[in-house]
Amino acid sequence: MHGTPEQLIACHECDLLMTRVANKPNEDVICPRCHARIFYTSINSIERLLALSVAGLILFIPANIFPILSLQVFGQSQSEIILQSALSLFDGGLVLVALLILLFAIVVPLFQQVILFYISFTLHYRREGRLLRQAMHAYQHLRGWGMLEIFMLGVLISIIKLKDIADLHIGLGLYSLAALIVVTTLSSVFFNPHQIWHQIDLRRQKRATDDR
Amino acid sequence: MTDKPRFKSARESGYLLCIDCEKLHPLSLEGELCDRCGARLHSRVPNSMNLSWASLIAAVILFLPANMLPIMTFKSFGQGEPSTILGGILHLLDQDMLLIGLVVLFASIVVPVLKIIAMTILLCTVQFRLQTNLRQKTLMFRIIEWIGRWSMLDIFVIGILVALVQLGNIAHIEGNDGATAFAVVVLLTMFSAIIFDTRLIWDNGVTDLPSDNSDEKDTP
Structure with missing residues (x-):
């Protein structure tokens, strides 16, 4: 494993590894396993x-x-x-x-x-x-x-x-x-x-x- | 049941997440500094379980003096005696101040007790590798982490009353040692929750995708 692919993210509450998805403004990205809010875009x-x-x-x-x-x-x-x-x-x-x-x-x-x-x-x-x-x-x-x-x-x-x-x-x-x-x-x-x-x-x- | 998609943690896949700025790094950087935010990188919070257990147990022990020692004394014309947390609540209920009696009861007794029980459940889950209801437990953690600070309510009330009611012989309120014990209980339970690494709950947990969740994406 070398480097960190930009397209991966991990959940800070359960450490689930995911591929990054594009989200619209004011749309939350939720962890599918523990339902933590992983990131969101604010204007x-x-x-x-x-x-x-x-x-x-x-x-x-x-x-x-x-x-x-x-x-x-x-x-x-x-x-x-x-x-x-x-x-x-x-x-x-x-x-x-x-x-x-x-x-x-x-x-x-x-x-x-x-x-x-x-x-x-x-x-x-x-x-x-x-x-x-x-x-x-x-x-x-x-x-x-x-x-x-x-x-x-x-x-x-x-x-x-x-x-x-x-x-x-x-x-x-x-x-x-x-x-x-x-x-x-x-x-x-x-x-x-x-x-x-x-x-x-x-x-x-x-x-x-x-x-x- | 062949080849169900499987949840995989960053650690299992050779990555670690900087807990401060949430940047993903290779697992080999354990113990190094994050190049984005400068925090020390750890795949899991070091000593999380020990520190969390220790502060929880200390909180349980101090919960006794916090509830048995008086927290404040109201004196008017030389009369009046010290009251404990429970005594103060009963006094409010006696005087038909049902609503605020319940608010104080909730903040000073219900919340700390629930928080101690919830932290015990969570710590046992990790300690004994229990694998049930992990999502509910995570939700429970979020709730107690948010609600725990409201226990400071009684401490603030004491501070406000002591500062305001200083009319010499007519009326006078002072704080007592039970307040210190109670404040430390709140601090310790907050610390126990902060140092607890929720990712540990999931480390031994279910790895199969739950069936109610088939519409969600993102499993590499």
């Missing part, structure tokens, strides 16, 4: 990712600096930004839990938007992009670890839990968070690793022939 995915990551980066600011909830009891009031849910646990001694909230609700989602912006900007404007491979690995390994939507459900549950004992007000931060979740969800839909790796490959080959 304008880089441009969409660029737009979404810019929107995500902008929304990230109000989502994190404005209060998500505020509470009033007996004239005392208290409001909360996302970061405080990690900080107050840290103060209470639950360091590991605080760290996980910090990672899953702030650091990972931010990092994902930055990486996505870098990837889509570099590919769209044909910049050099020395870190493209690392960025792709990072994004693919971070998938599933950004948990904004779960945090959001946590906020809703907290509201219901507290509504009988206190006056609660929803802050601008929560609306921004909701919008940010829409953006991050859409960008994970449009992120098509197959297509991006293929583009990275083409760029590399082109650079190799240019150098010659």
Whole structure:
């Protein structure tokens, strides 16, 4: 066996070897054995990712600096930004839990938007992009670890839990968070690793022939 | 029944797939770097079974303190006591908050238990070379892999409540050690699923084309 024939592909979930078939845009190629989606073509995915990551980066600011909830009891009031849910646990001694909230609700989602912006900007404007491979690995390994939507459900549950004992007000931060979740969800839909790796490959080959 | 078309894995045919960028390479490149994405190439994830078993067993052990230790304490005018995960859920159900009681029950207890059971089934399938219902098992894996992260819900709720309810003597919520144990359970079950290589399920599996599938193409 020498070389890798271009017409072969393998399923990443069950390792079935298949011949490559041509698929139309928006048509998925499904593994006949385990039914995993092997690849698909998305239209304008880089441009969409660029737009979404810019929107995500902008929304990230109000989502994190404005209060998500505020509470009033007996004239005392208290409001909360996302970061405080990690900080107050840290103060209470639950360091590991605080760290996980910090990672899953702030650091990972931010990092994902930055990486996505870098990837889509570099590919769209044909910049050099020395870190493209690392960025792709990072994004693919971070998938599933950004948990904004779960945090959001946590906020809703907290509201219901507290509504009988206190006056609660929803802050601008929560609306921004909701919008940010829409953006991050859409960008994970449009992120098509197959297509991006293929583009990275083409760029590399082109650079190799240019150098010659 | 002569010469039925046969499913053949890339490994059996002398290829390996880069799991990071899904480029196909000759099997002889095992341990080398992928020329497209730079990841180390392995036909199967190294030590997948050991690591997956280890983190699953650790999760099962920690599941006990996670459910027996209190996760948070609500105090109002000096009164109130610590509550466990189950205690919190029962409290919600008591107060006629049926819907969110069920949501928390689902995220904090049903999902982790189902995930532990499902991972055990999958690991046993590979360990003992079981060959039944492989497609259903793969589907089960996809479901638990997607749903497992929702178990973090209770952890976020604790964080939000502790940050918000800090009104000194009037009302005050603090987190307890059960929350740490529970967070680690969620982490370990997620890791167990991530490190599990689904291709192992199919390595000892059925090789004949299933009959319900005659319309599909692509067998070399």
